[in-house]
Amino acid sequence: MSDVKDNEIQKLSQDEMKKILKDTRQKLAQQQQLIKEKKLPVIVLVEGWGASGKGTLISYLIRDLDPRFFQVVPMKMPTKEERRKPFLCRHMEHIPESGKFVFMDSGWMEETVFDVVDGKCTKKELKQRLSDINVFERQLVDNGYLVLKIFVDVSKEAQNVRLQNLLEHKDTSWRVCKRDLDQQEHRSKYEKAFGTFIKATNSEKAPWHVIDSSEKALVELQVCHLLVDGIEDAIKRNEIPVEIPENPFPLVQMPKLADVPLDKSLTRAEYEQQLKAAQKKLKKLHNRIYKEGIPVVIAYEGWDAAGKGGNIKRLTSALDARGFVVNPIASPDVHEKNRHFLWRFWTKLPKTGHVAIFDRTWYGRVMVERLEGFCSDNDWQRAYNEINEFEKNLTDWGAVVVKFWIHIDKDTQLERFNEREATPEKRWKITDEDWRNREKWDQYEVAVDEMIAKTSTQTAPWHIIQSKDKMYARVQALNVVIDAIEAKMKDCNY
Amino acid sequence: MSDVKDNEIQKLSQDEMKKILKDTRQKLAQQQQLIKEKKLPVIVLVEGWGASGKGTLISYLIRDLDPRFFQVVPMKMPTKEERRKPFLCRHMEHIPESGKFVFMDSGWMEETVFDVVDGKCTKKELKQRLSDINVFERQLVDNGYLVLKIFVDVSKEAQNVRLQNLLEHKDTSWRVCKRDLDQQEHRSKYEKAFGTFIKATNSEKAPWHVIDSSEKALVELQVCHLLVDGIEDAIKRNEIPVEIPENPFPLVQMPKLADVPLDKSLTRAEYEQQLKAAQKKLKKLHNRIYKEGIPVVIAYEGWDAAGKGGNIKRLTSALDARGFVVNPIASPDVHEKNRHFLWRFWTKLPKTGHVAIFDRTWYGRVMVERLEGFCSDNDWQRAYNEINEFEKNLTDWGAVVVKFWIHIDKDTQLERFNEREATPEKRWKITDEDWRNREKWDQYEVAVDEMIAKTSTQTAPWHIIQSKDKMYARVQALNVVIDAIEAKMKDCNY
Numbered sequence: 001m002s003d004v005k006d007n008e009i010q011k012l013s014q015d016e017m018k019k020i021l022k023d024t025r026q027k028l029a030q031q032q033q034l035i036k037e038k039k040l041p042v043i044v045l046v047e048g049w050g051a052s053g054k055g056t057l058i059s060y061l062i063r064d065l066d067p068r069f070f071q072v073v074p075m076k077m078p079t080k081e082e083r084r085k086p087f088l089c090r091h092m093e094h095i096p097e098s099g100k101f102v103f104m105d106s107g108w109m110e111e112t113v114f115d116v117v118d119g120k121c122t123k124k125e126l127k128q129r130l131s132d133i134n135v136f137e138r139q140l141v142d143n144g145y146l147v148l149k150i151f152v153d154v155s156k157e158a159q160n161v162r163l164q165n166l167l168e169h170k171d172t173s174w175r176v177c178k179r180d181l182d183q184q185e186h187r188s189k190y191e192k193a194f195g196t197f198i199k200a201t202n203s204e205k206a207p208w209h210v211i212d213s214s215e216k217a218l219v220e221l222q223v224c225h226l227l228v229d230g231i232e233d234a235i236k237r238n239e240i241p242v243e244i245p246e247n248p249f250p251l252v253q254m255p256k257l258a259d260v261p262l263d264k265s266l267t268r269a270e271y272e273q274q275l276k277a278a279q280k281k282l283k284k285l286h287n288r289i290y291k292e293g294i295p296v297v298i299a300y301e302g303w304d305a306a307g308k309g310g311n312i313k314r315l316t317s318a319l320d321a322r323g324f325v326v327n328p329i330a331s332p333d334v335h336e337k338n339r340h341f342l343w344r345f346w347t348k349l350p351k352t353g354h355v356a357i358f359d360r361t362w363y364g365r366v367m368v369e370r371l372e373g374f375c376s377d378n379d380w381q382r383a384y385n386e387i388n389e390f391e392k393n394l395t396d397w398g399a400v401v402v403k404f405w406i407h408i409d410k411d412t413q414l415e416r417f418n419e420r421e422a423t424p425e426k427r428w429k430i431t432d433e434d435w436r437n438r439e440k441w442d443q444y445e446v447a448v449d450e451m452i453a454k455t456s457t458q459t460a461p462w463h464i465i466q467s468k469d470k471m472y473a474r475v476q477a478l479n480v481v482i483d484a485i486e487a488k489m490k491d492c493n494y
Numbered sequence: 495m496s497d498v499k500d501n502e503i504q505k506l507s508q509d510e511m512k513k514i515l516k517d518t519r520q521k522l523a524q525q526q527q528l529i530k531e532k533k534l535p536v537i538v539l540v541e542g543w544g545a546s547g548k549g550t551l552i553s554y555l556i557r558d559l560d561p562r563f564f565q566v567v568p569m570k571m572p573t574k575e576e577r578r579k580p581f582l583c584r585h586m587e588h589i590p591e592s593g594k595f596v597f598m599d600s601g602w603m604e605e606t607v608f609d610v611v612d613g614k615c616t617k618k619e620l621k622q623r624l625s626d627i628n629v630f631e632r633q634l635v636d637n638g639y640l641v642l643k644i645f646v647d648v649s650k651e652a653q654n655v656r657l658q659n660l661l662e663h664k665d666t667s668w669r670v671c672k673r674d675l676d677q678q679e680h681r682s683k684y685e686k687a688f689g690t691f692i693k694a695t696n697s698e699k700a701p702w703h704v705i706d707s708s709e710k711a712l713v714e715l716q717v718c719h720l721l722v723d724g725i726e727d728a729i730k731r732n733e734i735p736v737e738i739p740e741n742p743f744p745l746v747q748m749p750k751l752a753d754v755p756l757d758k759s760l761t762r763a764e765y766e767q768q769l770k771a772a773q774k775k776l777k778k779l780h781n782r783i784y785k786e787g788i789p790v791v792i793a794y795e796g797w798d799a800a801g802k803g804g805n806i807k808r809l810t811s812a813l814d815a816r817g818f819v820v821n822p823i824a825s826p827d828v829h830e831k832n833r834h835f836l837w838r839f840w841t842k843l844p845k846t847g848h849v850a851i852f853d854r855t856w857y858g859r860v861m862v863e864r865l866e867g868f869c870s871d872n873d874w875q876r877a878y879n880e881i882n883e884f885e886k887n888l889t890d891w892g893a894v895v896v897k898f899w900i901h902i903d904k905d906t907q908l909e910r911f912n913e914r915e916a917t918p919e920k921r922w923k924i925t926d927e928d929w930r931n932r933e934k935w936d937q938y939e940v941a942v943d944e945m946i947a948k949t950s951t952q953t954a955p956w957h958i959i960q961s962k963d964k965m966y967a968r969v970q971a972l973n974v975v976i977d978a979i980e981a982k983m984k985d986c987n988y
Contacts, residue, residue, distance in 0.1 A: 326561035
């Protein structure tokens with residue numbers, strides 16, 4: 001965790017230090033242009049003891065930076081509402097766009113350590129969080145982020161002196177909070193919790209840098225140095241494709257699309273009767289998941305004109321309007337494209353007890369983005385695992401995750417396209433892009449087969465829904481959702 | 495508030511009603527395409543008594559709508575954090591994009607009425623809020639929104655029956671909250687507060703529709719009708735330019751840019767001494783505004799290469815990194831362009847005690863958007879007043895609002911452009927667009943003169959900062975900010 005360079009720095013004379021500091025600061029200022037050019041997003045996470053000088057350190061680091069290219073995010077403990085989302089949600093929300101810095105004044109470490117100390121996080125939950133954090137940080141790095149993690153250390157005695165100094169003046173006394181005093185009183189508890197956290201999350205791609213804060217100038221020099229080196233390394237690293245791990249998730253065996261029959265159908269009478277029954281059931285379940293605080297994520301993918309819209313509608317009409325949201329996913333906006341590809345989905349996750357439906361999803365990465373070349377080969381090849389990890393995070397959190405591929409054949413699509421063009425009030429549904437995509441049907445089929453094969457995890461398998469008969473598809477999708485929620489209820493003994 | 499049509503509806507037979515209802519629903523479903531085409535954003539605000547059936551009504555309205563084109567927003571009372579922003583902030587956040595519906599399950603009415611009843615809103619604050627709401631709604635309508643406001647009424651007796659019914663079954667009893675029971679106990683207090691609110695915000699452009707909820711079918715028909723008619727009317731209305739009111743804000747007399755001298759400068763020694771002194775002062779003030787909870791909004795506009803970036807940097811280096819944010823404003827993203835032009839600024843306002851700096855601002859509307867034809871003439875002509883209202887909202891809230899025009903002449907700009915092109919590490923700062931804008935200098939000068947004349951309100955005047963000498967400009971801007979904060983402190987007896 002400590003660098004050889006740091007040891008070298010400590011041996012320097014005052015004058016030598018001043019010179020190095022000046023050079024390093026100048027280099028950092030110059031690097032701004034570089035990170036802009038190379039589209040490098042930089043996260044500097046500053047964690048540490050109360051009154052250890054985290055704020056001062058950040059102020060120091062940003063002094064020569066153009067304020068348009070960085071943001072400082074001071075994180076407090078999560079509110080009750082924030083605790084209704086996955087732990088990492090609110091941290092993910094603040095990651096920078098490419099070419100920009102975010103300095104986080106504490107983050108996922110402080111939240112976890114304080115929760116542990118406060119008895120708000122069981123051992124099992126801690127284990128889960130640590131594992132989630134490692135995945136989160138590794139994904140950021142793999143997606144081109146520099147994640148620089150600093151822990152500002154201070155001895156119990158030194159912290160005490162600092163707190164007393166702050167308390168003595170009315171201009172600064174309000175800066176001392178209960179937590180700081182608690183750290184004095186229960187030092188060893190915090191030490192242990194910080195230590196466990198650092199050990200468990202000290203990864204190769206995002207290592208911890210523990211900095212002793214006793215000499216301010218030294219802290220500044222060390223961190224400035226780390227940042228400058230980190231940026232250089234990250235830019236070099238980003239030129240090399242990321243190694244893709246073997247899939248570690250147990251998978252469900254799935255058929256190829258070509259082998260999926262499309263013969264199922266319902267009569268209008270069967271449809272009406274079965275739809276009504278399923279909707280009634282789902283309505284009741286929606287009440288129950290709300291009461292039990294179970295989040296539900298439903299992902300819709302499928303061929304154009306397969307009937308996703310109508311299918312979703314039959315689902316939502318069974319739900320209380322206040323308890324669900326449908327997220328239509330188009331191509332990403334600029335601020336979305338400039339972040340981790342899952343960012344825009346992380347920020348649309350439901351609260352506990354709520355349902356989020358995605359009309360097109362994060363699987364765009366391995367379909368349209370792959371086929372249109374909107375991302376690199378390494379990006380989409382890596383995405384299967386990243387997506388599996390994302391969904392694992394959701395199911396571990398307690399969410400029901402249901403994924404639909406709404407399926408039709410090529411002839412059915414043509415029929416529906418033609419019908420749409422012939423019907424004035426449906427014409428808006430069909431665009432030139434749909435026709436262009438249709439031309440690539442075979443390429444898409446290869447991509448979809450690979451996607452379904454590689455991301456049908458046991459906890460979040462794909463459901464291929466035959467939709468040549470839309471009525472059958474609607475009832476079928478409803479029943480899959482019902483089964484998934486009921487299985488969850490049973491699992492949790494609700 | 496009640497329509498003749500409603501009275502007509504009440505006289506209908508069951509069969510007639512069914513037919514009308516069917517037709518109206520069908521029309522609503524068809525209108526989806528229309529609002530998409532016409533880019534109409536639709537806000538349906540459903541307010542009313544507890545257990546009056548607001549949720550059921552919304553569920554009914556959305557039943558035939560494509561879930562990709564609407565969102566239901568259930569609003570709770572604001573959290574402590576949300577109360578640190580202007581009252582309307584969190585409501586503004588949820589307005590729809592053009593071509594989409596948002597159904598709000600209670601909103602700014604409920605928040606206000608409950609605060610009044612709970613004694614959390616003084617008479618003076620109420621007056622302020624009501625006035626803000628009227629401006630907010632009128633601006634939405636003027637910017638093309640349909641704002642349909644429904645109040646679902648229920649008698650005390652009927653509410654009681656509904657609450658008892660809910661309480662009887664364990665599946666529904668959790669739906670009854672303390673507030674509902676409080677409304678039973680203190681009916682007249684709520685009645686008065688609802689009444690006052692409705693009366694004060696029943697404007698021509700966004701009138702209230704009070705619907706008696708005793709007959710469910712009738713409620714649904716009435717509201718469906720209102721929505722269908724509202725959409726038709728809004729589309730027609732949006733074809734006509736909005737009448738622009740006389741400026742109601744007291745203005746400060748400002749010079750034309752051509753008459754602003756550019757002769758001020760500082761020696762390096764003066765600069766360093768004055769900068770240091772000003773930064774020290776601002777640093778102390780930053781502590782104080784944090785303690786007193788005063789929000790500060792600083793807006794930077796100016797010619798390209800006038801030195802905005804460096805100016806902002808000298809300001810931010812005096813601030814605690816955790817207490818400010820710099821918002822660089824470029825051309826709007828798609829999701830921003832599809833909303834009220836002030837939306838992206840509303841959502842970037844500071845919390846109490848924090849500083850938000852805007853590097854380019856909402857004034858883009860009356861400069862680049864005007865000159866490049868990115869909005870209609872009526873849009874930018876109307877914007878002076880809309881911006882004055884927006885800033886008035888901020889100062890009424892208690893914010894310090896400082897607006898800078900960083901000023902140079904045409905020759906100085908050319909010099910700096912050439913210097914940027916000649917200096918490798920500055921070259922990224924200069925783009926083809928800068929050269930193109932330069933060609934339009936004279937047109938910009940007309941627009942800026944008009945902008946400064948029309949938006950230098952007494953509460954938020956422009957400060958034209960001479961920046962031929964950047965050192966002078968930096969010290970000057972710092973001093974303006976210091977003066978503004980100190981004046982505020984004095985005003986509030988801090």
